[in-house]
Amino acid sequence: MVIVLVIGLIVFAFVAWFPKPPPKPDATWVHILETGAWRVGIDPSFPPFESDDAKGNLSGFDIALADEIARAWSSANATPIHVEYVYSGFDGLYDALKARQFDAIVSALPYDPKKTEDVYFSHAYFDGGPHLIVRADDATTKTYYDLQGKAIGVELGSTGDAFARRWQRRLKFDLRTFNTPADALRALRAGQVDAVFTDLVAFNDFSRAEGGVKQVGDALIHEFLVIAVRKDTPTLLAQINAVIDAMKSDGRMERLYAEWLVGRETAGR
Secondary structure, X not given: OHHHHHHHHHHHHHHHHOOXXXXXXXXXXXXXXXXXXXXXXXXXXXXXXXXXXXXXXXXXXXXHHHHHHXXXXXXXXXXXXXXXXXXXXXXXXXXXXXXXXXXXXXXXXXOOHHHOOOEEEOOOOEEOOEEEEEEOOOOOOOOHHHHOOOEEEEEOOOHHHHHHHHHXXXXXXXXXXXXXXXXXXXXXXXXOOOEEEEEHHHHHHHHHHOXXXXXXXXXXXXXXXXXXXXXXXXXXXXHHHHHHHHHHHHOHHHHHHHHHOOOOOXXXX
């Protein structure tokens, strides 16, 4: 009995001393490395994130991001890696990912906690939530609490609209809805509303083209954009996160923001 106990302790000590080998990379990541093809699902109808010029030429922030991720992987792989874009309607992206029509969704996809049982989400690469926008000469509005009883402009059905309605009763907002963020921002500049709740892409577009407005504070609601992968691809997820983190640290992400998300036309999805 004592001998068995001693042998067991020796085995336990051996196992504890030597770490377990790292887990094998998932099959999807191995296939990407071997074939050099990373299949990405997109809905190419949402500039400035992704759009098709009707000739099959894609452009936009997400296209540049996916291409940069593939470029980073290529530098450490014997086979160069490129992106193969697979078109899908936005509402069908999750189902198509599950059906293995592609390996990841890179399509201005908002983080959705209800989907975490089905997919893994990457680290966020952009916050698309609404911000508080006021006239350029407004020196008194610091937060949305300063807007009690005042007129607020929003794009109908947007997250800015949802935020304003959440606080409308308590802060007695005089809510004014518009068809587009630009319409709301023109009303702000003309003095028809006191503030607008809209996203930074719309604000940057308007500010660059027409001016007269400014952003105040941080996002009113966080609407983080992420990349989604299947739950059987943890290695792929880790590789995506590694590049996103590196791009945030070395300035590449900021350069993409400047190139694609400032002064570009936007469209609703």
